[in-house]
Amino acid sequence: MARAFTPKVITANDLLEGDVIYFTAEDSWTRDLREAELITDEAHAQLRLLDAEKQNIKIVGAYLADAKAGAEGPEPTHFREEFRRTGPSNYFHGKQEAQANV
Amino acid sequence: MYKYNEFDDAFLAERNAQFRAQVERRIDGSLTEDEFKPLRLMNGLYLQLHAYMLRVAIPYGTLNSAQMRQLALLAEKWDKGYGHFTTRQNIQYNWPKLRDVPDMLDALAEVNLHAIQTSGNTIRNVTADHFAGAAADEVEDPRPIAELIRQWSTDHPEFQFMGRKFKIAVSAGEKDRAVLKAHDLAVRTVRNDAGEVGYQILIGGGLGRTPMIGKVLNDFLPRADLLPYIESVVSVWNQIGRRDNKYKARIKITVHEMGLDTIRELVDARFAKVRPTFGGADLQLFDEITEHFAAPTFRSASTDAYSWAYDADPVFRSWADTNLSAHKDADHAIVTISIKAHGQTPGDASAEQMRVMADLAEQFGYDELRISHEQNVILPHVHKSDLPAIHAKLKEHGLATANVGLISDIIACPGMDYCALATARSIPVAQQIATRFDEMKLEHDIGHLQIKISGCINACGHHHVGHIGILGLDRAGVENYQITLGGDATWDAAIGTRTGPGFAYDEIVPAVERIVEAYLAIREDQDETFLQTYRRVGMEPFKAALYPDAVKKVA
Ligand code: SF4
Numbered sequence: 001m002a003r004a005f006t007p008k009v010i011t012a013n014d015l016l017e018g019d020v021i022y023f024t025a026e027d028s029w030t031r032d033l034r035e036a037e038l039i040t041d042e043a044h045a046q047l048r049l050l051d052a053e054k055q056n057i058k059i060v061g062a063y064l065a066d067a068k069a070g071a072e073g074p075e076p077t078h079f080r081e082e083f084r085r086t087g088p089s090n091y092f093h094g095k096q097e098a099q100a101n102v
Numbered sequence: 103m104y105k106y107n108e109f110d111d112a113f114l115a116e117r118n119a120q121f122r123a124q125v126e127r128r129i130d131g132s133l134t135e136d137e138f139k140p141l142r143l144m145n146g147l148y149l150q151l152h153a154y155m156l157r158v159a160i161p162y163g164t165l166n167s168a169q170m171r172q173l174a175l176l177a178e179k180w181d182k183g184y185g186h187f188t189t190r191q192n193i194q195y196n197w198p199k200l201r202d203v204p205d206m207l208d209a210l211a212e213v214n215l216h217a218i219q220t221s222g223n224t225i226r227n228v229t230a231d232h233f234a235g236a237a238a239d240e241v242e243d244p245r246p247i248a249e250l251i252r253q254w255s256t257d258h259p260e261f262q263f264m265g266r267k268f269k270i271a272v273s274a275g276e277k278d279r280a281v282l283k284a285h286d287l288a289v290r291t292v293r294n295d296a297g298e299v300g301y302q303i304l305i306g307g308g309l310g311r312t313p314m315i316g317k318v319l320n321d322f323l324p325r326a327d328l329l330p331y332i333e334s335v336v337s338v339w340n341q342i343g344r345r346d347n348k349y350k351a352r353i354k355i356t357v358h359e360m361g362l363d364t365i366r367e368l369v370d371a372r373f374a375k376v377r378p379t380f381g382g383a384d385l386q387l388f389d390e391i392t393e394h395f396a397a398p399t400f401r402s403a404s405t406d407a408y409s410w411a412y413d414a415d416p417v418f419r420s421w422a423d424t425n426l427s428a429h430k431d432a433d434h435a436i437v438t439i440s441i442k443a444h445g446q447t448p449g450d451a452s453a454e455q456m457r458v459m460a461d462l463a464e465q466f467g468y469d470e471l472r473i474s475h476e477q478n479v480i481l482p483h484v485h486k487s488d489l490p491a492i493h494a495k496l497k498e499h500g501l502a503t504a505n506v507g508l509i510s511d512i513i514a515c516p517g518m519d520y521c522a523l524a525t526a527r528s529i530p531v532a533q534q535i536a537t538r539f540d541e542m543k544l545e546h547d548i549g550h551l552q553i554k555i556s557g558c559i560n561a562c563g564h565h566h567v568g569h570i571g572i573l574g575l576d577r578a579g580v581e582n583y584q585i586t587l588g589g590d591a592t593w594d595a596a597i598g599t600r601t602g603p604g605f606a607y608d609e610i611v612p613a614v615e616r617i618v619e620a621y622l623a624i625r626e627d628q629d630e631t632f633l634q635t636y637r638r639v640g641m642e643p644f645k646a647a648l649y650p651d652a653v654k655k656v657a
Pocket of ligand 1: 515516517518521522523524525556557558559560561562563
């Protein structure tokens with residue numbers, strides 16, 4: 001039996017800012033993982049990645065990252081993506097800082 | 103110190119203008135990321151986890167106060183108010199915006215700094231003993247050689263697109279403070295029995311996935327042969343080094359696979375052809391360069407102020423005991439400013455701290471600063487009478503930590519807090535270890551003990567050569583830390599040995615504590631360092647301390 005597909009989100013870095021961004025179901029980019037499209041089908045994931053890469057003029061290095069459904073939207077399953085959506089642990093910089101300023 | 107000539111200035115201005123245009127073309131869509139990436143890397147611009155990162159070379163770790171102030175300006179104007187000094191004597195900015203980078207590079211060029219060859223498969227920023235030009239045990243200042251190599255390798259047409267990067271270090275002290283044996287090629291300045299100065303060449307050292315200790319390829323080269331010989335080595339490796347597998351491309355693998363003798367024969371044959379093409383211009387250049395590195399005229403004055411402070415102030419005394427080193431002029435000292443305050447990020451300095459250090463260098467230090475691969479800042483020439491004033495100023499700015507060479511003077515790479523290649527974090531591990539041992543007030547009793555932490559197998563944190571090395575890995579989706587013991591970064595270089603299974607993130611600090619407790623219990627006396635004890639007793643007592651359950655099971 002084929003292995004169950006782990007749900008994914010598409011993530012990249014913004015070309016100008018360099019910060020972490022996520023691909024939404026509306027073909028736009030968000031800085032909030034909870035607003036990303038959670039992709040549950042493998043074939044669809046590849047197609048969506050192609051859609052995301054069409055916007056390579058303003059993003060860098062799009063890839064599929066494992067995620068799971070949470071109460072408020074997609075959540076990371078791996079600590080690397082947890083750090084990417086938060087920021088470094090030695091300073092209150094990055095996304096955690098941006099969110100605190102909202 | 104070395105001043106750029108007009109040619110260098112023009113070269114740098116042109117490179118920066120080119121890069122500015124490339125950035126524009128990436129932003130307007132004329133360049134794809136695939137096209138742009140090699141160009142930005144050639145200019146030291148990486149894309150990391152949360153942002154771009156600009157890596158600026160500090161050739162052989164030498165800076166003047168104007169340059170240090172400019173580094174502070176960059177931190178403040180285009181970053182988040184700080185910079186990170188690395189084990190390659192570079193400084194990294196963790197938060198630049200793509201549009202700002204050309205301006206940052208122009209600002210650097212104003213003080214002769216740049217980010218060229220801090221990336222890519224080129225000859226990288228040449229590193230040197232951070233006490234160069236000041237150390238009491240030095241044959242001659244190694245920096246003219248480093249600068250000669252830098253000029254020869256910058257934009258060298260044969261060596262821009264090699265199989266892999268190539269790292270060179272130079273040193274001239276009796277003690278090796280530049281981790282010579284962990285470099286692709288190292289130049290060690292020596293004196294032969296006849297009293298002549300010459301150069302010993304080591305090759306094949308390197309850390310990373312397959313750590314290797316460098317070996318002596320040539321015992322003594324006269325100065326006239328040095329550059330042609332280095333060119334021959336790089337050229338031979340560039341031709342025979344493996345390009346099929348990135349992990350086997352470094353010269354350490356070539357040496358390992360082909361043997362030192364074969365390489366030596368090939369280098370000698372190549373040298374016979376290369377040597378005649380060096381007509382002596384390199385020697386002339388060397389002489390010119392050397393003039394720029396002439397030592398300052400050391401002032402002479404009474405050192406009483408130092409002795410009084412040393413006797414009267416225990417805090418000053420403790421700092422003097424750990425952070426000063428012997429200078430070639432007996433009335434002077436070398437000051438190591440620790441940027442490892444307990445609980446802070448190893449190697450980070452704020453813009454304000456950078457300015458304070460620049461001011462101190464200008465006022466008391468003949469305008470010279472150095473960055474060490476151990477991620478500290480050095481004032482290489484300080485008259486002893488000025489030490490109390492310097493210490494007082496450092497104290498005001500969180501820079502007077504008396505821990506150089508001690509357990510909290512930790513090397514840590516950026517790890518998964520910044521680095522896109524990381525498999526685990528290293529900075530918070532360093533912060534917690536330093537905080538813990540500071541709380542226990544044990545570190546001066548423990549004495550000389552080097553902990554080095556890397557966030558992945560690439561070993562930027564030199565963990566293989568740490569007395570205690572820590573390597574952060576990703577084990578089935580959780581951070582896991584492997585410990586090695588007995589590594590050594592000096593002339594007696596050694597690769598540490600793994601203790602056994604790794605430790606989870608919340609187990610790693612207690613594990614280090616158990617190692618240190620074991621050491622304190624079994625050392626012969628206060629004078630026996632951790633490394634000496636390890637060499638005397640071997641791994642077993644430390645294993646028993648680390649894995650008590652495993653021992654019980656066997657028993
Ligand atoms: S050792 Fe690994 S994690 Fe650390 S800086 Fe180097 S590449 Fe990044």
